[in-house]
Amino acid sequence: MPRHGQRSSALPHLPDAVRTRHGGTQPVSQSFDILVVGAGPAGIAAATRAAESGKRVGLVDDNFAPGGQIWRGADALSSAAAEWYKRLAASPAMQLQGWRIFSQPSRGILRAEKNGVHLDIAYNKLILATGARERFLPFPGWTLPNVLGAGALQALVKSGLPIEGKRVVIAGSGPLLLAVAAYLTKHGARILEICEQASRARLAAFATSIVTNFEKLQQAMTLRWQTRGAHFHTSCWPIAAHGSDDRLESVTLRKGNREWTIPCDYLACGFHLVPNTELAELLGCTVTSVQVKVDENQLTSIPGIYCAGEPTGIGGLESSLIEGEIAGYSASGQMSKANALQGKRRKLHEFASRLETAFGLDPALRHLPKSDTIVCRCEDVPFNAMASHSSWRDAKLQTRCGMGPCQGRICGPAAEFLFGWRPDSIRPPVFPTHLSSLADASAPLEAQLKTK
Template identity: 45%
Template sequence: MSTQHHADVIVVGAGPAGMAAIQELLQAKKRVIWIDQGLRPGGQIWRAGPPQPWAQTLQALMANPLLQLLSGHAVIAVESQGEFRLRLQNLQQPQAPGVSVQAPQMLLALGARERFLPFPGWTLPGVSGAGGLQALIKNGWPIAGRRVLLAGSGPLLLASADTAKAAGAELLCVAEQAPRQALAGFAARLPLAKMAQALGLGWRLRGIPYRPGVWVTRALGEGKLEAVQLSNGREQWELPCDALGVGYGLLPNIELAELLGCRIAAGAISVDADQQSSLKDVFAAGECTGIGGVDKALLEGQIAALRLLGQSTEHLKRQHRQVLRFAELLHTRFALRPELLLLAEAKTLICRCEDVCLGELNGQRSWRDAKLQTRCGMGACQGRICGPITETLLGWPGGASGRGLRAPLQPAPLHCLLEK
């Protein structure tokens, strides 16, 4: 029979925003169900475990009897609204029956995923997302002695480079597509705390070439990555390498919010000053409400939990305005150059799950037509990678309205959806 859990609040997501929210909710003696696909809290940013003092805080939270932690579980369906009821799949035990969780209030801390832009060769073995490469290294992938290049845009490149260097990789360079003037403007407006972090990161990466206004145009190799073609808009050159981590920032995870019926704006969950979504008793916090970094996530998790409890957050509003200014700085200073949208060729794969190339999609009128004619978006990722790409390159509407989002949110065995 399916397992059922009841609580006062459901929190989906165990990254920094979820952790900050859980702390406030448990202090208020609320019974909480905490759901995350990962096996341990920390999210993508703290995959190897949160830093102190959060590590100690987390240990205390996990021991609280009011908390039901469902790690290694994915939300696959919304079964009812009002008194929210979600259907989950146990990712560690695929044969286990579905899990049902229910509560009158919900907090979404869904995080974000990497943004990809296709270029010839981007599916070669050895090419991965910058964050994906970092995650592989943190989980023990042997990188020592390998020639590694990081390319794309945003601070994640430097964080990934730092991880790769610490693991013994031979870092060839970090290629940042944003021009030097934009980066200078970004650095000049950094808050002091962020500036200190940047200086520390820069010191650890001293000696590693950092090249603004440079981007990858092609990955080269027979059966695996052997070299990368780079450009600065005036000339092109090749650089032999063993691994390429490339990423163009992050995209908010919004699928569950869309399925619930929350309003989406600018690709993120729309929230008010109290972090409440357009749906009553559904709050959202962190990167799913807009990309802004760990400080924004922690603060919004705290604000969302306090407002869910009916408590004041006036003492946090000034800090929140500051982190939102930093989020806007990220958005404007690392804006993508138009040349990146012209790299994909007719034979370049767009949907990696179903092997659909750009040439096949150019003749389609919409996402629905593409699914019917080519199976684009019908693979394991359910359009999470190719959906935003087609929205960017082909102008097809994104989100639930454009892609016809429905349960299950990800491939799941039929028995997980059945009541027994």
């Protein structure tokens, strides 16, 4: 059942697929003035503002309900989320939930898949709001069961994983650590340690830099108060997880010259966030460092393609919403409304820049993996096998790193930090997909429509 009054993810006037005389299927199609990819906060804001202009707007996402990671589950009931859900439901935007974009058959067309059926979506303008994912850094034992990303453990608890009474160590970097600790505490977890890799001096400088931002400072203080039962360490990180094949038993932490081992049921570990830029790169958008380059109207280097939210730089919820609104207004020609938000956008970007400075990774973390520590867990490629190569392409050709189901989303950012490598090309499919969906991935849309 749709929630919060949202429109159904089904396509009401088209079947899921067209049956051919050979018993197979051909894709159906949809066409929009503006297509938004990603139904997190940035995507919801973009689709809502664009649809309010009267344009035909589509919002496509691989989850079966809008909200992304940040507004998943109970968080969708927060006042901010509820208000945006209400706006989205009241708009004429069509929601295509559960569809995952995996390729571009031709310019102006994206191909999505759902339950083995593929759908071609044509657009005049495109807004990418593909969000971000956690950065994982390999260390001995990081592949053990119950060693999870901080956000991943939170998502599992939101989905019903029982956490009450469980002993949890949270480690990594960024504001997400405290947010996850507070959420898990609220649901009965015993948070033993919170280990932030950034130094106390950097955190103090960050706090000083936002002292005039009362809302942000209050948020941080509230989260720390809610997690006051846990020890909070700076310049601290896990160096090994210990356990059997079926569960985690303990984790060894290091802070300066001190090391200690603590029994636990879960280790939630994430080293800040990595923007999801793969689709933008596939479409030819310029990506600088690890973010999509956009102008003040969220327009990328490709005419007609906009980008909003975390892919343009990790900035948090408020920044994502504002960028989404600007992208939606700009793509639909409402430039006066887009321009009215520029000042707020600049202030939020200043905060994001301070965030990046405060939580930049300590170079000492490059020494976490041992020679036999798995870096690419899809293909079981150890650190020493990758370290003997000079580039991502060379390592990929010789070891198959990055060629598993995650397509380098986990080991790619790790390799970039450990070795300074960047993938030099993005090829379809950007996500694993059925062979039937790939078979005619380059066929023109017009030819496919003749089969209907």
